[in-house]
Amino acid sequence: MIANIKKSKPGTSNLETSNLKPDDQSVQWLVVTDLDGTLLNHHTYDTGKTVNTIAGLHKKNIPVILNTSKTYAETLSIRSQLNITDPFIVENGSALYIPRTAFEQPKEAISRDDYWEIVLGSRKQAIDNVLEKIPGLDQQAIRLSQCSIKQAIQLTNLKQEQAAQAIAREFSEPLIWQSSPESLSNFQEKLANYGLSTIQGGRFLHVTGECDKGTAIHCLSRLYKPIVKTIVLGDSANDASMLAQATISIIVKSPSNSQLEKLITPTFYSQHPAPQGWCEAVEESLMRLKIN
Numbered sequence: 001m002i003a004n005i006k007k008s009k010p011g012t013s014n015l016e017t018s019n020l021k022p023d024d025q026s027v028q029w030l031v032v033t034d035l036d037g038t039l040l041n042h043h044t045y046d047t048g049k050t051v052n053t054i055a056g057l058h059k060k061n062i063p064v065i066l067n068t069s070k071t072y073a074e075t076l077s078i079r080s081q082l083n084i085t086d087p088f089i090v091e092n093g094s095a096l097y098i099p100r101t102a103f104e105q106p107k108e109a110i111s112r113d114d115y116w117e118i119v120l121g122s123r124k125q126a127i128d129n130v131l132e133k134i135p136g137l138d139q140q141a142i143r144l145s146q147c148s149i150k151q152a153i154q155l156t157n158l159k160q161e162q163a164a165q166a167i168a169r170e171f172s173e174p175l176i177w178q179s180s181p182e183s184l185s186n187f188q189e190k191l192a193n194y195g196l197s198t199i200q201g202g203r204f205l206h207v208t209g210e211c212d213k214g215t216a217i218h219c220l221s222r223l224y225k226p227i228v229k230t231i232v233l234g235d236s237a238n239d240a241s242m243l244a245q246a247t248i249s250i251i252v253k254s255p256s257n258s259q260l261e262k263l264i265t266p267t268f269y270s271q272h273p274a275p276q277g278w279c280e281a282v283e284e285s286l287m288r289l290k291i292n
Contacts, residue, residue: 028225035068037202037235037254039278048275067213069201073165093216094121094171121171122209130194140179174204202236202256214241231285250281
């Protein structure tokens with residue numbers, strides 16, 4: 001039995017599910033999901049029974065696309081744990097990875113390990129070069145990439161290996177902002193002059209290039225059938241861009257919901273936090289779509 005799902009307020013749903021035709025062979029459905037606070041528990045990173053739900057999606061020929069602020073190394077580890085072999089997106093839409101055995105090489109891609117890599121954001125060195133030009137930043141913010149593993153564990157509650165992978169950024173710089181809102185606005189203006197921006201995640205303020213999770217999904221969709229429809233799950237403000245373009249958009253209950261709710265009205269909310277809420281929401285979506 002599907003657990004109770006918190007519905008959107010009357011008149012605010014962005015979807016009429018009765019108009020969907022999931023049996024149309026020209027349509028490719030994708031499940032696109034954030035990780036921390038959405039598929040993984042915000043506090044413990046527990047995956048619960050999500051591996052079973054993911055296996056069920058794959059039996060229905062529905063890829064599971066991880067679209068996360070995590071690094072390449074972190075995401076590879078989680079994909080292995082959850083038996084996912086589909087494309088994935090890292091560091092808030094900064095880079096897209098496509099399995100080389102399943103897809104031809106896109107013209108803008110280069111080869112990396114077993115994947116085609118498409119960089120949509122900025123490389124870490126370019127971001128560092130800009131941050132070094134901003135005086136007083138070390139007094140205003142903690143930079144994750146400059147933390148020791150012990151400090152990163154304290155900030156994230158990750159285990160040692162995971163914390164080391166989180167520090168090793170390639171396309172972004174997560175910050176804990178410790179100064180005033182006025183100082184933050186000034187910082188953001190300076191970044192914009194160099195073509196960089198910030199986006200708020202569940203724990204960190206991320207400095208990235210001009211990219212986001214929604215743009216990355218748009219790029220990925222070109223690899224599938226002419227018609228792509230998406231079930232998208234998120235919990236934080238950095239998920240707004242991908243939720244905004246979803247066929248079914250779901251906010252998973254999390255401590256990070258308040259900022260996201262100011263940006264988007266979802267199709268529905270999960271009743272429980274991750275990982276249970278993720279499984280419930282996916283099952284609810286499949287039931288609405290009559291996908292058995």
